[in-house]
Amino acid sequence: SxxxxxxxxxxxxxxxxxxxxxxxxxxxxxxxxxxxxxxxxxxxxxxxxxxxxxxxxxxxxxxxxxxxxxxxxxxxxxxxxxxxxxxxxxxxxxxxxxxxxxxxxxxxxxxxxxxxxFMHNGALDHHIFDRIKGPLLDWSKRLKIIKGLVEGLVYLHKHPMLSIVHRDLKPNNIILECDMTLNISDFGSAKTLSPDVTEEHTCRVVGTSGYIAPEYAPRGVYSLKTDVFSFGILVLETISGRKNTILDNRGDTVGDLVRDAWRMWKDRRLHELVDGSLGHGYDIAEVAMYAQVALLCAQEDPVDRPAMTDVAAMLSSESMSLPTEPKEPSALSEGGAGEDTYINRSSRTIDITITSSATVLTRVRLIIDQEV
The missing domain is CATH 3.30.200.20 (Phosphorylase Kinase; domain 1)
Structure with missing residues (x-):
């Protein structure tokens, strides 16, 4: 009742x-x-x-x-x-x-x-991408933010009544209290899934470029793994202080930050990923663990992404070594004749345009709202 x-x-x-x-x-x-x-x-x-x-x-x-x-x-x-x-x-x-x-x-x-x-410290993007506030966000505070995001998503995904898929996780929708406690906000795009349903389809795709899962943008398929992908991007951005940019005209599905982070992880150069404002005030072993978990979450195929409960288990483990290695992102294309990119900033409605001048249909582009 x-x-x-x-x-x-x-x-x-x-x-x-x-x-x-x-x-x-x-x-x-x-x-x-x-x-x-x-x-x-x-x-x-x-x-x-x-x-x-x-x-x-x-x-x-x-x-x-x-x-x-x-x-x-x-x-x-x-x-x-x-x-x-x-x-x-x-x-x-x-x-x-x-x-x-x-x-x-x-x-x-x-x-x-x-x-x-009301959350007194504003949105996460006002901190991690800001030259003044960024340096104030030390490594321990960034870890607190990531852990809070994990706990919040586990709660939403494992809610006793219905699993909730946020579908628009990004730094603008993560807001902070004075003590840097994190709150997930803006549920206007959220959908619920029954316990016996793993994924759903929609003809109204909403979200922001750089955070949308590869299977969601072109096909309208969403699941709990949609949020897992966005979580992976948020972790990489929190570690690096960089935004994830999608190279639309080269067939990109995950973004430049994911590609760079994967190469740094593979070459054991993750110190290059860390926000320079942190100096040497971080534990490289922790960076490696959190970056690897983020890359696993940002895999192109949702089957390869862990559930948020698995993410919580990996990050709470005393062992710094993870059992699974992230796959390399797909190679970028060289681009095609007549391709163009257009971002509609005034609407969340998705339009579809053909972006190839070839006589045979070769590609469909989704135009996605991106906030300034």
Whole structure:
């Protein structure tokens, strides 16, 4: 009793969405409805100076409630589908240190708003890719972030009711508290899998270039291994302070960071992978273990990727040697005549274009939203 199963929800209008939110409020302790006037006061009428983040579904504002509680307020824009909002409602029934806490909701006319616990240190990308904040993120803090990400994903993938696939893991969606405790956020793209289902298909592929699993982008196939791939990329980026770039015009499926890291791992040059701002303040044996696990997670074939429970076991082992070696990424092509790359920054909807000038269809390109 009290369980609300979102897997088969077919939300077609605002009225149904209000009813769903009301049922979630009744079923989930600590999840409450906010008055729209409260939201306006907290955000100073959605002032631009209160914006702390944005994405494909809307903007996030910092707000302070009358009793002093600071919160994050997500205002969904007109491009967001009702299902994007209802997907996030899954968070109301989740309780984990490393998953963002959803506190409440507000629907007023066309306004769709969710209220979250506020995380004072912002998103991970503001730290690992920043010249000022990067050096402050020492090796122990980076390990804490990786371990928190592992624990959060194990919780989502092994949830007792339904396994949750995030589908859009990236540094922007990993937010940090003052003590660098990590929270996984932005579940607008999340999907649930029944215990007896290993993978599903979708015609609406969402995500960000550099983090999307090779089987997901072209075929719309997603599974728990989709998140495992993104996790591997996040670990390599956290170690190196580098972004993973997909070389679309050369048939790349995993990214330049994965290729470089694999070569460094093979040649035992992993000290070259480590963010230079760390100096010598790291344990090379730990770097080798975490990098190898990351490369195993970033394998092109999902069958070759470990489950997150296996990742947790490998990283908690006292042994620094791992039983499996990552396979070398596929070789890049030399590119083709008439190929071009276009990234649509205004929409998460996937378009398909033919990018070869040959008379025979040789390649299909997915155009994927990439945030600035």
């Amino acid at each position: 009290g369980k609300v199963d979102l897997q088969e929800q077919n939300i077609v209008d605002i009225e149904e969405l209000v009813k769903l939110c009301t049922r979630m409020e009744e079923a989930c302790a600590g999840f409450t409805r906010f008055d729209f006037c409260q939201i306006l006061d907290a955000t100073e009428n959605f002032s631009e100076k209160m914006i702390i983040g944005w994405g494909g579904f809307g903007r996030v504002y910092k707000g302070q409630l009358p009793h002093g509680l600071v919160v994050g307020i997500k205002r969904f824009d007109h491009r967001a589908m009702l299902s994007d909002f209802s997907n996030e409602l899954q968070l109301a029934r989740l309780r984990h240190t490393n998953v963002i806490r959803l506190l409440g909701w507000c629907i007023h006319g066309e306004e769709r708003i969710l209220v979250y616990k």
